[in-house]
Amino acid sequence: MVWQVLEGLSRDSAKRLRFVPGVVYVDEGAACGRSPADRAHTVAEMRLLLQAVGFPWHVVTLEEVFSLPPSVLRCFPQEPVGAVGTYKVAVDSYLQQQHALGPERAGGSPIPAQEGERAGQPCSHDPRGLAGPQPAAQTEALSQLFGSVKTLTAKEELLHTLRTHLILHVARTHGYSKVMTGDSCTRLAIKLMTSLALGRGAFLAWDTGFSDERHGDVVVVRPMRDHTLKEVAFYNRLFAVPSVLAPAMDTRAPEKASIHRLMEGFLLRLQVQFPSTVSTVYRTSEKLVKAPRDGRATGPRCLLCLCALDIDASDSATAFGAQTLDFSQTQPPTPRAEAGSPTEVGSAQDCCQGAGPCRRDDPRARVMEQLCYSCRANMKDVPSFDLLPPYILAEAQLRSQRASQDIQECLVEDSAEDSLTAET
């Protein structure tokens, strides 16, 4: 994709693209258990490549999620387009996904002559990049977090979430209004089926559509969604696009290791016998419409994936509502919840309104109640929320405080009694 953007920006092309891109690479070696030497090697290769490309580039490591502010989980309204003179677009080359394509690394890849004229554009070194080895504590914390997750599916989902937040933060910090990802048609078809299996059916339009505006000010676009992986692979081969291979979490995993792998194997096997499989799934994804649920445009959003919540916690008649009630009642009592335990039985009915004090005192329950269905299912495989980056827990606390304030303003006398029993 970066190559195509290069082509599009060159002076020769008939319809020249008009934006100023930057490239970001996220080093996820700590989550995959790679040694520091391996990671440094990959990053060095990546740097060579990015320098050859000529755009401003940023290398960030996944450990930096531990220093993210809670504001990254908030949705900001769209900024007016004319705010900064020319609008900037960030190119996020998921080179780790594109590692499947392009067999050769850049030896002396021909750089078009036009690049030299554009060298006036600051090819900045990365201000937030690896100035030196990452604080070992953060690397250790990240490996512990991923080591504690029970299933590969949950690990992949968690990685995806953290990576998204990190890229969002980089985009916001550097003033980019759009993030372009290199998801191809095949990848999106697999993603669509995987999302269905994971319980994200309500958000398919955002996860696989061309543009994803759930973050408000930063829009995620997928310009490569029309091209199949085969086309991209051939393009890379025929145009000698350089690439760097970085082993990921699921490299060499057996086929049934996670839902993602299973779905990938399933779709690709079907594709061999029925060559229209991927395109059919893709066309179906194009028909998905982003309609707000019940006609509500604004409502509470999931803490992690920032989609409008698809669950109705107050509806205990549904299977999900019953599950939620069970969940709160089987929580082991934490020291802080002891004060609330006498009211636990009595306030079981209150839990479904989300104002039960017993839930508020338990950080795990507090985070869980702010997640959508699929995020909850994934988080069940994360045994300890203490290992999560602090910005998630901080934002969860902030939201629950705000929610309880709102509810207490609405309720008349009951709320005063409930909050009193929680304090005692």
Next chain:
Amino acid sequence: MAAPLSVEVEFGGGAELLFNGIKKHQVTLPGQEEPWDIRSLLVWIKKNLLKERPELFIQGDSVRPGILVLVNDADWELLGELDYQLQDQDSILFISTLHGG
């Protein structure tokens, strides 16, 4: 009776991880009764080059779905897939488009 063939076998997109990280292999296929085709080449690769996890590369008779095969920079589907008969100095490229290597 087929004469010994010299072909270049290349791996990309992560497939090289199964072959000790070496991308290009110049191999000489010994002479044998039947002419060499991709099917027999795969058997040969499995026996001689594949260092680990054969199920990640070969499935049954053919390559795992998701691995592209190019013969002399052309898609093997145009050339008859497994039945294409190898010529001397051919270049066979296997690109993995799978996430898991």
